[in-house]
Amino acid sequence: MTANISPEERDRMLQWLNRNLRDLQKYAHQYVAYNGDGIIAVNEDLDRVLEEADTSGVVYSIYLVPGFTGSIVILPIYFRTVSRHEWQPNYSVSLRNQNREIDLTMLVDSGADFSVISFKIGQNLGFALADREEILVGQTLGGAVKYVLRRIDFSIDGYQFNAPVAWLQQETADIMLLGREDVFDRFNIEFRQAEEKIIFTRREKE
Template sequence: MNKTPAKNEIREMLQWLNRNRQQLQQYAHQYVAYNANGTIANSENLREVLDLAEASGEIFSIYLVPGFTASIVILPIYFRTVSTHEWSPTYQVNLKHKDLAINATMVVDSGADFSIISLKAGQDLGYALADGEHISIGQTIGGTVEYVLRQIEMTIDGQNLMVPTAWIQNNTADVMLLGREVVFDKFNIEFRQADEEIIFTKREDALAL
């Protein structure tokens, strides 16, 4: 079982990820197990990466490397030629489905109504469509995507949540987004871009101050 890192370890891991995001493009469409010291394992097979990373004995997180090559990508949107600060607001979230639990790196997106996982990530976590299940259409900038909603068990900073999550049914992008529904009701979230840090504060803790 993947050990949960301490907050300072998570921060160091995310800083490493943001510094090395470009180099990780060689693993496009693959899962990468990483920590503050670098990559531990990579594969298109999630369980293979988990087995290799857990065998290392190191604390790690999982990052699904996006497969985009263009300058602009929908869900999320990257303006590479415009941005002067190449920091992506990512946070570590534990996702659990049946017997599989992973520490996943997700982009925190205040513009997304729901959290989002890609087609590949949902399949690898063990989700499947029910016979005759209705597929919904979501509106994005530049087009639409097909999705189904799943209630995904998430743990964020020790707090367990059931989060309605859009499981994308198109190979639009290998996107993992943490949206507003439920999450933003439970936490006050502060973005500190200059420090390349996101701070989650439980609302009851914030109200007690």
């Protein structure tokens, strides 16, 4: 179910995720509902995962397992590294569109201009293409991706704000990113890789 996740539970969930990133690779391109105790549901069909997770009656977050095995990320190219530290800068985010809300785990990426959500997540939040709406094409190091821009309500550590997202139009693009636009203007973000931790601190209005 979607609920306010306490900071303690959020940290426990992210710790579980970081400890199990390698094992989760067997679920590449699938959606995983999980919490600090482990996996609740997993499937390529997001609706089935949400239904099963909601039925469990426990808090959870959704993680889209990317189809790569490296641990250094340059969107959307992934490299293997000689380092044994496999932590990734994931963070818990809640997204709301009208009366639909979902708790997600997104990769914090300072190299992404906009936050990015997958095609299925956008559909679940109620997004649909307008008649004759122009589909945009973004050029990345890994090639071109098709997307449309939407605005959505974010909640990070209980702080709510509205920001744009790039809604991908390819079902096979398993990318979920928390990008710079609006987000990085509202928070000072500190990456502590040695501690496997990210700290979001709200900026005072200037």
